[in-house]
Amino acid sequence: MKDHAEYEAYAAAVKIADATERAQALEAFAQKYPRSVAVGQALTEAMAAWQEAGNRDQVADAARRLLVSQPANIRAMAVVVSLDRTKVEQMDHTDAGLLNEICQLSNTGLSQLPLWQMPEGMSEAQFTGLKNGMSVIFNAGAGTCALSQNDLAKARETLGRAIAGDANDLQSLWQLSIADLESRPADADGFWYCARAIALAQRAQNEAAAQTAIDFCTKEYTAYHGSLDGWNPIIVAARSQDALPEGFSKLISRAANPKAMDTPTEPVQNLMQQSEPAAPKP
Numbered sequence: 264m265k266d267h268a269e270y271e272a273y274a275a276a277v278k279i280a281d282a283t284e285r286a287q288a289l290e291a292f293a294q295k296y297p298r299s300v301a302v303g304q305a306l307t308e309a310m311a312a313w314q315e316a317g318n319r320d321q322v323a324d325a326a327r328r329l330l331v332s333q334p335a336n337i338r339a340m341a342v343v344v345s346l347d348r349t350k351v352e353q354m355d356h357t358d359a360g361l362l363n364e365i366c367q368l369s370n371t372g373l374s375q376l377p378l379w380q381m382p383e384g385m386s387e388a389q390f391t392g393l394k395n396g397m398s399v400i401f402n403a404g405a406g407t408c409a410l411s412q413n414d415l416a417k418a419r420e421t422l423g424r425a426i427a428g429d430a431n432d433l434q435s436l437w438q439l440s441i442a443d444l445e446s447r448p449a450d451a452d453g454f455w456y457c458a459r460a461i462a463l464a465q466r467a468q469n470e471a472a473a474q475t476a477i478d479f480c481t482k483e484y485t486a487y488h489g490s491l492d493g494w495n496p497i498i499v500a501a502r503s504q505d506a507l508p509e510g511f512s513k514l515i516s517r518a519a520n521p522k523a524m525d526t527p528t529e530p531v532q533n534l535m536q537q538s539e540p541a542a543p544k545p
Contacts, residue, residue: 269296277308286312290325303333310342319346337379340368341397344404351407352434362411369404376401399428403435410438418442419450426456430505433467436460437476444483451512454484454494458501466502489518 264270272295276288289309293302306329313321323346326339333339347361347368376397381390406422409415422439425432437460443453457480464473484494493515500508508514 264299264301266296269299269301272296273299273301273305276305282312282316283318285309286316286318286321286325290328293328297332303329303336306332307336307338310339319349322346335375337372337375337397338393340372341400344368344372345400348404348407348434357411362408365404366408366411369401369408372397372401373405395428399425399432402428403432406435406438406442410442415442415446419446431463433460433463433472436463437472440476440480444480444487449483449487451487451515451517452507454480454487454497454515455501455507455511457483458497459505461498462502484515487517488515 264273272292276285276292279285279288286309289305289312292299293305293309296302299305306325310322310325310329313325323343326342326346329336329339330343344365347365351358351361351365376394379394381387385393402421403425406418406425409417409421419439419442422435422442425435426439429435436456440453440457440460443450443456457476461473461476461480464470464476481491481494485491488494
């Protein structure tokens, strides 16, 4: 920065101790000096400061402004996808704008992530951890997108990859259970993912989320198996085991004439509207 006033404004902003005030000062700098070489860094630090302050909406806004000046900023994409996905799950209606943003940024993120170069000053371990975390976010976002479009095959593929990276992602577990059980023929592995989602929701004391999953999965299990026989042991096991047991689907016999499983119980968009107790990933 060649302009002294510009440099002083940036230097003063980053030194502010209070996270909210620091974020506001950094955003003010970005607005006052939109062509500064430091505008991208200022918005990145503002995004981190808003996260430190616990203001999710402002984190997302700062990330979107960062994407205006740096459309290929993959970390900002991951932040927006994570926060948008949580919003969609908490809503009682479909928000086409949020879903479109999730779809666009998730697909772009997945295509760009293999090309992402390690930033200067970051260790190999930090880079690998961050890259893996963003892979989980983008795959989860792509799964949410696919599920909203009734593309159950792609939803199962991408959500499966997300869970492989984060076995305790309640939202992905719940959505994968929907994709598995609403597929025709249904994939009985979905009962495990649903049981695991129930266990995590109960652990987080989100009884509304747990009850919605219980209602859906017991109905599907009864239709598939013919009764609730064997369901409680699955619930018990899912409380302490995070990985899908080997050969799980073969342990659940299918009813002789499961007519109720011939067609989806209801649109998957309706099933997606479920409270999410977990905080978004950084």
